[in-house]
Amino acid sequence: MTDRRNKILDRIRQLRNRTVDRGCTEAEAVEAAAKVAQLLADNDLTMDEVEIRATPFTCEDTALEADIGERIWLVAEAIAHLTDCRTWVSPTGADPVRIFFFGLAHESEIANYLLAICSRAMRDDLSRAAKQWALYRPNVRRRRRGAFLDGMADSLARRIRALKPPRPPGKGIVVLKDALVEAELERLGMRFRDQRGRMPNDLDDGFLDGRIAGDRVALDPGLRPPSRAAGLIGSDGP
Structure with a gap:
């Protein structure tokens, strides 16, 4: 993104802070809102883009025992797909296995929280x-x-994966989020290689038992941490 566009986005954010609640007069607040509308129109921007570009990136990670960690990468990839994050796993042979999510702050936090729901369910059902x-x-x-x-x-x-609604065509806010995440990973010099080697053992009777157990897990509590009021996963709005 160009310096000029950065300056425009900063100007819009500054103008949005000029409200009556922050000490401006009503006339000043109305004038600021009008300038925001004009800047958005002149530069083909939306408030969604302004807000999304102001959101910080975070990396969340979880350590898991080897037997679960070596198999939950499939779940982590599905969660990353749902939350528009990037995910990777610690090198083969590491114990504990670490699962990482990188993305916009609230989405990587939700991804990590949902992974905790799934890993706990896998651990508890395996014990039974x-x-x-x-x-x-x-x-x-x-x-x-x-x-x-x-x-x-x-x-x-x-x-x-079935929880994610279809993406709208064109360059929507989800596409923008993908581009921002990729750009930030590029800036950080982070490169990844697919190192998955093992295939699931779907021939043993235990595989079907595991699928049945997985179908019973309540995923709804994992959609967001209870302390947050973030937007719904996969949606374009708040």
């Missing part, structure tokens, strides 16, 4: 399911555990 395998041989238990978690990750990822 493992009681059925207590008498199995150790190698069978390990196989069942992995397949169960693969099934849960598959189910949760599918359901989370």
